[in-house]
Amino acid sequence: VKPFRIIVAGYGTVARALLDMLVTQERHLAEVHDVRLVPVAVVRAAGAWVDPEGLQLDRLAPRALMRKDVAEVLENVQAEALVELTPTDLKTGGVALDHVRSAIAKGLHVVTANKGPVVHAAPELEALAAKKGGSFRYEATVGAAIPLLSLRASLLGDRIERIDGVLNGTSNYILSRMGEEGLGFNEALEEAQGRGYAEADPAADVDGLDAAAKITILANRYLGLGARLEDVRVEGIRKVTGEAVQLAVKQGYVVRLVASASQAAGVTVAPRLVPLASPLNVQGTLNVVRFAREYGGPVSLTGHGAGGRETAAAVLADLLAAAGVAPR
Numbered sequence: 001v002k003p004f005r006i007i008v009a010g011y012g013t014v015a016r017a018l019l020d021m022l023v024t025q026e027r028h029l030a031e032v033h034d035v036r037l038v039p040v041a042v043v044r045a046a047g048a049w050v051d052p053e054g055l056q057l058d059r060l061a062p063r064a065l066m067r068k069d070v071a072e073v074l075e076n077v078q079a080e081a082l083v084e085l086t087p088t089d090l091k092t093g094g095v096a097l098d099h100v101r102s103a104i105a106k107g108l109h110v111v112t113a114n115k116g117p118v119v120h121a122a123p124e125l126e127a128l129a130a131k132k133g134g135s136f137r138y139e140a141t142v143g144a145a146i147p148l149l150s151l152r153a154s155l156l157g158d159r160i161e162r163i164d165g166v167l168n169g170t171s172n173y174i175l176s177r178m179g180e181e182g183l184g185f186n187e188a189l190e191e192a193q194g195r196g197y198a199e200a201d202p203a204a205d206v207d208g209l210d211a212a213a214k215i216t217i218l219a220n221r222y223l224g225l226g227a228r229l230e231d232v233r234v235e236g237i238r239k240v241t242g243e244a245v246q247l248a249v250k251q252g253y254v255v256r257l258v259a260s261a262s263q264a265a266g267v268t269v270a271p272r273l274v275p276l277a278s279p280l281n282v283q284g285t286l287n288v289v290r291f292a293r294e295y296g297g298p299v300s301l302t303g304h305g306a307g308g309r310e311t312a313a314a315v316l317a318d319l320l321a322a323a324g325v326a327p328r
């Protein structure tokens with residue numbers, strides 16, 4: 001089988017889970033899908049491991065890093081795809097945007113879990129990929145392992161009227177704990193940090209920016225809104241009080257950070273009252289998205305919206321699509 005060579009930018013939670021999957025799934029991928037994914041470079045902030053014949057993944061960590069960054073690796077190492085898994089910069093797209101743009105300009109396929117390049121430049125990058133013969137895929141950026149973007153093929157014949165979702169697991173964990181245990185916002189946040197669900201700087205999660213980026217990606221894909229992150233009206237959950245959450249529960253509701261998009265109302269993120277029986281009432285770190293359709297009615301998808309393995313599973317699906325593997 002002809003190797004499909006990949007360069008991986010990043011060696012954090014998601015990249016390591018992906019590299020593990022490539023080892024454990026190698027036989028399955030070859031036997032069932034007739035494909036051989038071969039990592040030829042892994043690039044970290046500190047440097048790169050490179051082997052044009054394919055890296056020995058079980059012996060990476062002890063090997064010395066070469067002093068090369070992603071740009072140099074893209075220049076010098078032959079590959080079919082770049083997997084971009086460096087930290088997200090929602091303000092500008094960050095270095096990840098440079099990585100993705102250069103790879104696509106060279107005709108590579110690009111797969112990413114990084115929302116930065118997508119919210120800042122998806123139309124440009126998709127057009128460039130079409131011209132250069134590659135592709136730009138980012139299923140993992142919204143809802144990790146919940147197949148929210150590839151669902152589009154199944155919804156093509158219908159008209160999507162609106163999209164509502166709970167897209168940030170950290171805020172949902174905090175709101176769930178406030179409802180279940182009567183905790184205040186700060187207490188629930190500390191608990192989330194203690195359990196590793198919230199970052200030391202939780203701003204992107206609790207102020208709604210992460211959810212805003214995800215609903216922007218969905219709004220553009222499904223409703224063609226051409227929305228930018230700055231267009232989203234965002235309110236986070238810092239001002240939600242324990243009393244308000246308790247009162248909602250008494251009246252048959254929960255408070256959830258709901259991200260919504262429609263032609264009429266544009267794109268919004270805000271804490272909302274959600275009836276207990278609504279599909280949007282997901283617990284803990286779960287995510288959910290409900291699509292309202294003109295003909296088919298509502299359809300909802302729930303699942304894990306973060307985590308190394310969960311995110312890597314979505315990245316791998318995109319990689320297989322880039323390598324030309326089609327479901328039978």
Ligand SMILES: NC(=O)c1ccc[n+]([C@@H]2O[C@H](COP(=O)([O-])OP(=O)(O)OC[C@H]3O[C@@H](n4cnc5c(N)ncnc54)[C@H](OP(=O)(O)O)[C@@H]3O)[C@@H](O)[C@H]2O)c1
Binds near residue numbers: 044087311
């Ligand atoms: N974790 C999740 O559950 C999840 C879910 C959905 C999406 N995502 C997205 O997936 C991406 C990766 O997340 P993660 O959790 O794996 O991140 P992470 O654990 O923080 O790892 C980030 C990695 O990027 C490397 N890096 C930083 N700057 C770099 C540069 N300029 N060039 C090359 N490598 C660089 C770091 O290198 P060093 O190892 O040298 O420090 C590190 O290995 C992020 O964009 C994130 O938003 C994550």
